[in-house]
Amino acid sequence: MTKATMLLGFMLSTVGWAGERTLTICLPLSPKAEDVQTVWLAKVYATRIYRLIGVELRWKSTCSQAEIEAAGTRLAPNLTTVGIEWARTAPAALPPGARASARPFQPTGTRITVYQDRVAFPVGDRNRAAAVLGHVLAHEIGHVLLGHDGHSQEGLMKPHWSGREQNGMWCKLISFTAVEGEIIRRRLDRRRVGLAAIPEPSRATLPDFSK
Ligand SMILES: [Zn+2]
Numbered sequence: 110m111t112k113a114t115m116l117l118g119f120m121l122s123t124v125g126w127a128g129e130r131t132l133t134i135c136l137p138l139s140p141k142a143e144d145v146q147t148v149w150l151a152k153v154y155a156t157r158i159y160r161l162i163g164v165e166l167r168w169k170s171t172c173s174q175a176e177i178e179a180a181g182t183r184l185a186p187n188l189t190t191v192g193i194e195w196a197r198t199a200p201a202a203l204p205p206g207a208r209a210s211a212r213p214f215q216p217t218g219t220r221i222t223v224y225q226d227r228v229a230f231p232v233g234d235r236n237r238a239a240a241v242l243g244h245v246l247a248h249e250i251g252h253v254l255l256g257h258d259g260h261s262q263e264g265l266m267k268p269h270w271s272g273r274e275q276n277g278m279w280c281k282l283i284s285f286t287a288v289e290g291e292i293i294r295r296r297l298d299r300r301r302v303g304l305a306a307i308p309e310p311s312r313a314t315l316p317d318f319s320k
Pocket residue numbers: 248252258259260266267268
């Protein structure tokens with residue numbers, strides 16, 4: 110099977126699934142017109158990663174202020190809509206290699222920033238770039254859904270992925286750990302019973318962190 114055939118099958122398999130745990134992600138179109146298709150493919154990868162834990166991502170390029178800024182508090186964050194923004198350059202303090210950052214303790218609004226100068230889409234290697242960006246988006250959304258900035262020793266929430274892992278992402282997704290998936294599902298399920306019912310995330314229930 111060719112790489113292109115595998116990729117097509119991979120993309121088509123994302124069509125026609127509707128889960129109960131749905132999260133709207135507001136991501137404006139890439140500022141660079143030539144990158145729009147690559148970013149679209151990155152969203153497909155992120156969508157697939159979340160389907161592995163039973164969560165459906167719905168992507169919108171434009172959202173109303175009311176959607177992005179829906180009511181949320183530190184104890185009861187807005188886990189219905191998460192806003193993502195593009196920034197031209199990364200702040201100097203951002204660790205080398207970091208392509209995006211999340212603000213998981215902010216209860217609502219735009220909580221993820223992707224840095225254009227850290228995201229490269231080289232012509233001829235866009236599948237790999239899209240796969241990596243898709244995992245980056247899924248990782249940062251994961252911080253928001255988990256409600257913390259900690260990292261795991263394995264899987265999607267590792268602080269760093271090896272070059273080998275990044276090279277293989279286009280055909281082998283890196284997922285959340287079982288514990289992380291369960292925490293995310295529980296936090297999303299509790300949206301239905303009212304804002305006040307979402308508990309403070311407890312680090313004691315989370316996987317090991319590297320920092
Ligand atoms: Zn992280």
